[in-house]
Amino acid sequence: xxxxxxxxxxxxxxxxxxxxxxxxxxxxxxxxxxxxxxxxxxxxxxxxxxxxxxxxxxxxxxxxxxxxxxxxxxxxxxxxxxxxxxxxxxxxxxxxxxxxxxxxxxxxxxxxxxxxxxxxxxxxxxxxxxxxxxxxxxxxxxxxxxxxxxxxxxxxxxxxxxxxxxxxxxxxxxxxxxxxxxxxxxxxxxxxxxxxxxxxxxxxxxxxxxxxxxxxxxxxxxxxxxxxxxxxxxxxxxxxxxxxxxxxxxxxxxxxxxxxxxxxxxxxxxxxxxxxxxxxxxxxxxxxxxxxxxxxxxxxxxxxxxxxxxxxxxxxxxxxxxxxxxxxxxxxxxx
Ligand code: UDP
Numbered sequence: 067x068x069x070x071x072x073x074x075x076x077x078x079x080x081x082x083x084x085x086x087x088x089x090x091x092x093x094x095x096x097x098x099x100x101x102x103x104x105x106x107x108x109x110x111x112x113x114x115x116x117x118x119x120x121x122x123x124x125x126x127x128x129x130x131x132x133x134x135x136x137x138x139x140x141x142x143x144x145x146x147x148x149x150x151x152x153x154x155x156x157x158x159x160x161x162x163x164x165x166x167x168x169x170x171x172x173x174x175x176x177x178x179x180x181x182x183x184x185x186x187x188x189x190x191x192x193x194x195x196x197x198x199x200x201x202x203x204x205x206x207x208x209x210x211x212x213x214x215x216x217x218x219x220x221x222x223x224x225x226x227x228x229x230x231x232x233x234x235x236x237x238x239x240x241x242x243x244x245x246x247x248x249x250x251x252x253x254x255x256x257x258x259x260x261x262x263x264x265x266x267x268x269x270x271x272x273x274x275x276x277x278x279x280x281x282x283x284x285x286x287x288x289x290x291x292x293x294x295x296x297x298x299x300x301x302x303x304x305x306x307x308x309x310x311x312x313x314x315x316x317x318x319x320x321x322x323x324x325x326x327x328x329x330x331x332x333x334x335x336x337x338x339x340x341x342x343x344x345x346x347x348x349x350x351x352x353x354x355x356x357x358x359x360x361x362x363x364x365x366x367x368x369x370x371x372x373x374x375x376x377x378x379x380x381x382x383x384x385x386x387x388x389x390x391x392x393x394x395x396x397x398x399x400x401x
């Protein structure tokens with residue numbers, strides 16, 4: 067299969083590329099390195115079946131050529147990370163909406179299959195967990211920047227479903243819950259790489275709010291397996307699936323766990339949300355997916371435990387701190 071991954075030099079995109087190369091696909095990626103990084107694809111960039119284009123998906127001509135060439139498009143390119151959203155709302159909204167519009171309209175010409183990655187953010191501040199795909203979305207006011215991300219991804223979902231219903235473009239939507247693992251950067255605010263780095267450097271571990279908010283974390287390897295399986299599932303067209311784990315942990319417990327596993331002497335400190343993000347910032351207290359829909363469809367169940375996830379991130383951050391890139395050795399090429 068010929069596969070296009072938009073955002074393929076990002077954290078999840080690069081893991082997806084690696085998995086598809088391993089099974090023999092020809093992989094094309096398009097990434098403008100706005101949040102992705104060359105170091106994420108360093109170990110696969112010379113693979114004979116790997117082709118990378120350092121370009122924005124809003125470059126219509128380039129995207130058109132790649133969509134034409136490929137059998138399936140994994141559309142991951144997006145502005146992500148709460149910090150980035152709060153700091154650059156214009157870019158977030160424009161990249162997310164315009165990029166998806168371009169990909170879907172191009173895919174429509176030859177009815178190419180598109181897997182759209184959406185996010186658990188779309189559930190907003192819904193407080194009844196677990197979240198099911200057909201639940202109402204509860205978003206905050208437009209004056210609060212964080213909701214622009216959820217809203218832009220919800221528009222992407224509407225658009226993908228509309229392309230399926232109206233133009234029979236085969237689309238599948240996944241809502242990724244907190245996905246973590248090696249190569250994820252803490253630069254855009256993601257909690258586990260941040261805590262791991264703080265613990266390893268002996269700096270204060272900064273828990274925002276009182277730490278009673280909770281999340282469920284999925285290892286990127288589990289998430290990538292689910293993404294591929296559902297993208298190829300014949301009955302998934304026009305459907306939305308949660309991908310995540312249902313093991314819940316509070317952020318304070320997470321800080322303690324990371325401190326312990328990293329053998330760190332760091333202090334755990336609390337930082338008010340307005341200091342961490344912006345005045346009036348609203349956090350989600352809980353975010354737990356109902357994963358029964360994807361389980362029924364393709365038998366998905368996360369396999370990697372929280373401690374294994376944390377150890378893999380600590381190892382990755384340690385390698386980065388000691389000068390290594392933190393990325394694995396080159397992928398063994400099959401001649
Ligand atoms: N968080 C924290 N310290 C940090 C980064 C994040 O306490 O250094 C908290 C954040 O406020 C949120 C949780 O950890 O409650 C998860 O944050 P992340 O940005 O990783 O994901 P999301 O908010 O999208 O679930």
